[in-house]
């Protein structure tokens with residue numbers, strides 16, 4: 001698998017008052033074209049910080065982030081982020097308009113008609129057909145997250161970055177969205193880096209799981225997920241994979 005994203009010797013600290021808070025140190029890993037990678041670690045291990053740097057929202061103290069051979073120096077539409085917050089959509093626009101608007105801003109599609117057709121394709125992909133004319137306040141949290149995912153995918157990013165997008169959903173809705181996301185990922189071939197602190201979520205979604213340690217700010221382990229897809233927590237092999245990952249996390253506490 002060719003490397004889509006390369007993270008090289010990344011280091012990041014924040015100043016908090018008079019002290020320097022070290023967050024990430026010697027972070028090295030690659031993400032392959034079309035791969036689904038989860039960043040997992042306890043609270044404060046630097047998962048979101050790492051994702052924000054990959055997005056180009058923040059700069060590392062040292063080290064390099066390279067996408068398709070080009071250093072990341074700031075945000076671009078090649079890397080689109082989906083957040084945990086349900087209020088990512090424009091409240092005054094319909095679901096369809098929410099997907100069409102960024103396409104127009106990025107001059108994707110030759111006409112409004114073409115952009116609306118593109119938006120409808122991505123909304124159908126996340127199973128929101130029939131909701132195109134709804135406003136965000138008429139949607140459940142899960143439906144809002146689906147719309148945010150459709151909007152991100154419609155921009156056809158090189159990299160989809162997801163920061164605990166299902167973190168505020170109930171368990172059942174979360175499972176449905178996980179299945180939807182895996183299907184969309186398989187259909188589009190998009191490369192995904194997904195932050196979670198939920199082991200089950202990482203085991204259901206990821207090809208590989210990058211486990212961050214809060215203790216030394218480094219990567220504790222990169223776990224290859226050996227379970228066949230579609231993943232099912234009822235699979236007798238699922239608890240073994242879960243335990244393997246849990247063991248890595250335990251050692252970081």
Ligand SMILES: Nc1ncnc2c1ncn2[C@@H]1O[C@H](COP(=O)(O)OP(=O)(O)OP(=O)(O)O)[C@@H](O)[C@H]1O
Nearest residue numbers: 014015023041042043044045046047048049050197
């Ligand atoms: N802008 C900032 N300024 C100062 N400190 C920050 C900033 N952003 C994050 N931090 C600190 O960096 C550390 C890592 O934060 P980060 O949000 O990346 O962790 P996380 O693993 O995503 O945690 P969680 O799972 O709780 O979201 C935390 O101690 C946090 O307080």
